[in-house]
Amino acid sequence: xxxxxxxxxxxxxxxxxxxxxxxxxxxxxxxxxxxxxxxxxxxxxxxxxxxxxxxxxxxxxxxxxxxxxxxxxxxxxxxxxxxxxxxxxxxxxxxxxxxxxxxxxxxxxxxxxxxxxxxxxxxxxxxxxxxxxxxxxxxxxxxxxxxxxxxxxxxxxxxxxxxxxxxxxxxxxxxxxxx
Amino acid sequence: xxxxxxxxxxxxxxxxxxxxxxxxxxxxxxxxxxxxxxxxxxxxxxxxxxxxxxxxxxxxxxxxxxxxxxxxxxxxxxxxxxxxxxxxxxxxxxxxxxxxxxxxxxxxxxxxxxxxxxxxxxxxxxxxxxxxxxxxxxxxxxxxxxxxxxxxxxxxxxxxxxxxxxxxxxxxxxxxxxx
Numbered sequence: 001x002x003x004x005x006x007x008x009x010x011x012x013x014x015x016x017x018x019x020x021x022x023x024x025x026x027x028x029x030x031x032x033x034x035x036x037x038x039x040x041x042x043x044x045x046x047x048x049x050x051x052x053x054x055x056x057x058x059x060x061x062x063x064x065x066x067x068x069x070x071x072x073x074x075x076x077x078x079x080x081x082x083x084x085x086x087x088x089x090x091x092x093x094x095x096x097x098x099x100x101x102x103x104x105x106x107x108x109x110x111x112x113x114x115x116x117x118x119x120x121x122x123x124x125x126x127x128x129x130x131x132x133x134x135x136x137x138x139x140x141x142x143x144x145x146x147x148x149x150x151x152x153x154x155x156x157x158x159x160x161x162x163x164x165x166x167x168x169x170x171x172x173x174x175x176x177x178x179x
Numbered sequence: 180x181x182x183x184x185x186x187x188x189x190x191x192x193x194x195x196x197x198x199x200x201x202x203x204x205x206x207x208x209x210x211x212x213x214x215x216x217x218x219x220x221x222x223x224x225x226x227x228x229x230x231x232x233x234x235x236x237x238x239x240x241x242x243x244x245x246x247x248x249x250x251x252x253x254x255x256x257x258x259x260x261x262x263x264x265x266x267x268x269x270x271x272x273x274x275x276x277x278x279x280x281x282x283x284x285x286x287x288x289x290x291x292x293x294x295x296x297x298x299x300x301x302x303x304x305x306x307x308x309x310x311x312x313x314x315x316x317x318x319x320x321x322x323x324x325x326x327x328x329x330x331x332x333x334x335x336x337x338x339x340x341x342x343x344x345x346x347x348x349x350x351x352x353x354x355x356x357x358x
Contacts, residue, residue, distance in 0.1 A: 068314055069317055070313065123306070125306075127304075127306035128309060128313075131249035131308065135311055173352065177353045
């Protein structure tokens, strides 16, 4: 799945010049910060993981979250996002440690699809919880009998997790389209 | 903003062969169904427009939508989506009638940003309304005092509008990245 390469130094050109005559293979992609296997990419993954775990923990710490479908959905979506981001952060950290390149088209396709699905689910959960939180706090003024602060915190963290997940998705999608 | 071209016939190659020697200008893009100026693109725009107008109408027809922030937001987001889709549908129809090509990088950039913003707003509104509708109908069982069917219909139409808007965004983003 990963291709060995001295990173970030470009591979030296072939001496006999056959590389110029043969059609380009287009297997390797450009090295852009934010993509898998880069420091910015790893930082984005860690941000996604931290924000989604905080969102999950804060929401799961409220006693009445199981009574609202959207709050249960947020716990599930944040859990999925945190697992996906942790898994990809570990792969990124491994690739950085052993200086391997992860810019493989098949891998980038899987990353782009996974990022698209998880970030859409996280965004949907955050929006649903935001709708209910605003309903409780602003429209009905029932914050005295509800954990409004915890709901708002969990929703905000889910939105931050989505903000961190979107660049990863766009980087992968862009590099997939531009190869 | 638009470039004259016989559509869909490819322009004939230059006779003196200078086109091969000069570096490619990359101003025109590939002709893919679903992009601006194609029949599929026009059909997508019309679907977006119809679904968002129906969503807006059904939600605005309920007497108590102004009391809930998410429902007011849905009316605004669906209104913006319908205006944007109608405007682009008219441009697409004009381009098809006069057989002009709309595959200009600057135009595609504006389309991609506009599609990204409007479809995200529509999706957020649909998710927020879905959260509240499920809360009212499933969690609280208060459909007897609320217009649950209308809320569900408006939410479903907003989701359908988002489903129709997403391909437009991805086509534009893909062609922007792959040029």
